[in-house]
Amino acid sequence: MVKICCIGAGYVGGPTMAMIALKCPEIEVAVVDISAPRIAAWNSDQLPIYEPGLDEVVKECRDRNLFFSTNVEKHVAEADIIFVSVNTPTKTRGLGAGKAADLTYWESAARMIADVAKSDKIVVEKSTVPVKTAEAIEKILTHNSNGIKFQILSNPEFLAEGTAIDDLRAPDRVLIGGRETPEGRKAVQALKEVYAHWVPEDRIITTNLWSAELSKLAANAFLAQRISSINAMSALCEATGANVSEVAYAVGKDSRIGPKFLNASVGFGGSCFQKDILNLVYICECNGLPEVANYWKQVIKINDYQKSRFVNRVVSSMFNTVSGKKIAVLGFAFKKDTGDTRETPAIDVCKGLLGDKASISIYDPQVTEDQIQRDLAMNKFDWDHPIHMQPVSPTTVKQVSVTWDAYEAAKGAHGVCILTEWDEFKKLDYERIYDSMQKPAFIFDGRNVVDAEKLREIGFIVYSIGKPLDQWLKDMPAVC
Numbered sequence: 001m002v003k004i005c006c007i008g009a010g011y012v013g014g015p016t017m018a019m020i021a022l023k024c025p026e027i028e029v030a031v032v033d034i035s036a037p038r039i040a041a042w043n044s045d046q047l048p049i050y051e052p053g054l055d056e057v058v059k060e061c062r063d064r065n066l067f068f069s070t071n072v073e074k075h076v077a078e079a080d081i082i083f084v085s086v087n088t089p090t091k092t093r094g095l096g097a098g099k100a101a102d103l104t105y106w107e108s109a110a111r112m113i114a115d116v117a118k119s120d121k122i123v124v125e126k127s128t129v130p131v132k133t134a135e136a137i138e139k140i141l142t143h144n145s146n147g148i149k150f151q152i153l154s155n156p157e158f159l160a161e162g163t164a165i166d167d168l169r170a171p172d173r174v175l176i177g178g179r180e181t182p183e184g185r186k187a188v189q190a191l192k193e194v195y196a197h198w199v200p201e202d203r204i205i206t207t208n209l210w211s212a213e214l215s216k217l218a219a220n221a222f223l224a225q226r227i228s229s230i231n232a233m234s235a236l237c238e239a240t241g242a243n244v245s246e247v248a249y250a251v252g253k254d255s256r257i258g259p260k261f262l263n264a265s266v267g268f269g270g271s272c273f274q275k276d277i278l279n280l281v282y283i284c285e286c287n288g289l290p291e292v293a294n295y296w297k298q299v300i301k302i303n304d305y306q307k308s309r310f311v312n313r314v315v316s317s318m319f320n321t322v323s324g325k326k327i328a329v330l331g332f333a334f335k336k337d338t339g340d341t342r343e344t345p346a347i348d349v350c351k352g353l354l355g356d357k358a359s360i361s362i363y364d365p366q367v368t369e370d371q372i373q374r375d376l377a378m379n380k381f382d383w384d385h386p387i388h389m390q391p392v393s394p395t396t397v398k399q400v401s402v403t404w405d406a407y408e409a410a411k412g413a414h415g416v417c418i419l420t421e422w423d424e425f426k427k428l429d430y431e432r433i434y435d436s437m438q439k440p441a442f443i444f445d446g447r448n449v450v451d452a453e454k455l456r457e458i459g460f461i462v463y464s465i466g467k468p469l470d471q472w473l474k475d476m477p478a479v480c
């Protein structure tokens, strides 16, 4: 029986291994992690991450051929194929701080593999890593190998949170990079056979190691670039009276451009886009390509601009101050259908409003008060380290309250900011919300989810990203 072990039971390791276990009943899959609470949650009815459809898959395979364990060394020693899906956060100090990927967790996993391995292994990079990481990993493994042979493969993951199970069940492609040697090709074939259980062969792409590593960074950069492109257009739409949804539709109808990923927003978030582009920028700089680095840096700059532009709109619309005013924030996760808040634009928007002394009341159907307080108190990039490396009890931010109900959040508020596109925000009783708010009552829709015209009929002053502005907003000072 083939044995697979995955180091890292997070948003990627958990769902990807659950899908492999589901589709390959004859393969034994162990997912291991240094975080005991995370493993305990994977073994309970309350999984550590919220992902539609995940519960069913885990329930079907757990304790059949899918196991979650903290006994990292045992499962690594027994495995034929080891996936490494640990954190690769942005470095916070030292060389490359604020840009380069921090490979501490990867390196410690590689050293542990070398220490405990007693048979030949295929080691698979599942984490997103800088191009050429496989070379460094190979060095760590072979220098400590005691004669055991390792083949390193790059098999980056393309799933998106909120749709992870569908993405894994029917991926656009599976990418496997390996060494162009007989042993390398054999290892690629072995991993290909795992995916071939359910992925059509023409969707399994094989490349050299460096192409696979770089393709992952390139794919995320291209996706983020589309969002920054439409967000840049949204600012111009507001200035000219064009409507960003109409522009996106017209542009996306060109089959060379395509309709997806053209939703203007308050900015992209999530654990990866910013981190991976910063990493790409760093790699370009290290390779003497400052022009290329600057090109990609601009994607992040526009994203930061979009978030601060939103905050400026809120403040300037409300007579240039939100000091002492209650602002309801609907949605804190970085997108709908996930409880993940890593790098969510809501953090920057809330911090911006708090900087102007607002008092904020937040509601998100999947994010806990503890998580929100941690996010607002934590330093940039700290969030992407394993939980045990994060500050134990960051101070709570006093002007922030968290409710479990959108109506409660909006009660007595001067303004409502919609920061995540949860479906339920489309169906709220906005008459009831309007009646409970201070007047004039404002809605700032950072996701274009509400029907602005209907809300205007109720009496709200509405701002929607990239849409023609209310007269009220036009009369306010220009937003830079």
Ligand SMILES: NC(=O)C1=CN([C@@H]2O[C@H](COP(=O)(O)OP(=O)(O)OC[C@H]3O[C@@H](n4cnc5c(N)ncnc54)[C@H](O)[C@@H]3O)[C@@H](O)[C@H]2O)C=CC1
Pocket (backbone or CB within 6 Å): 007, 008, 009, 010, 011, 012, 013, 032, 033, 034, 035, 038, 072, 085, 086, 087, 088, 105, 106, 108, 109, 126, 127, 128, 129, 157, 158, 159, 160, 161, 271, 272, 384, 385, 386, 387
């Ligand atoms: N979140 C996402 O949607 C996607 C993430 N990725 C990449 O996958 C990698 C993992 O991301 P996530 O799963 O989101 O992170 P995560 O933070 O949810 O999970 C990583 C896990 O690794 C564990 N870990 C760290 N060092 C360890 C060690 N030495 N031994 C055992 N366990 C260890 C941590 O405790 C944590 O539970 C990152 O490189 C990320 O860029 C790629 C595609 C999608």
Ligand SMILES: O=C(O)[C@H]1O[C@H](OP(=O)(O)OP(=O)(O)OC[C@H]2O[C@@H](n3ccc(=O)[nH]c3=O)[C@H](O)[C@@H]2O)[C@H](O)[C@@H](O)[C@@H]1O
Pocket (backbone or CB within 6 Å): 128, 157, 158, 159, 160, 161, 162, 220, 223, 227, 260, 261, 262, 263, 264, 265, 266, 267, 268, 269, 270, 271, 272, 273, 334, 335, 336
């Ligand atoms: O490497 C990763 O981590 C993953 O990053 C993204 O997935 P994810 O971050 O989970 O979610 P997305 O759906 O890409 O959304 C990212 C952010 O962009 C925003 N977004 C997305 C699409 C859009 O049109 N407009 C927009 O503002 C979302 O609201 C969200 O804040 C990629 O889509 C995945 O392919 C990739 O595997």
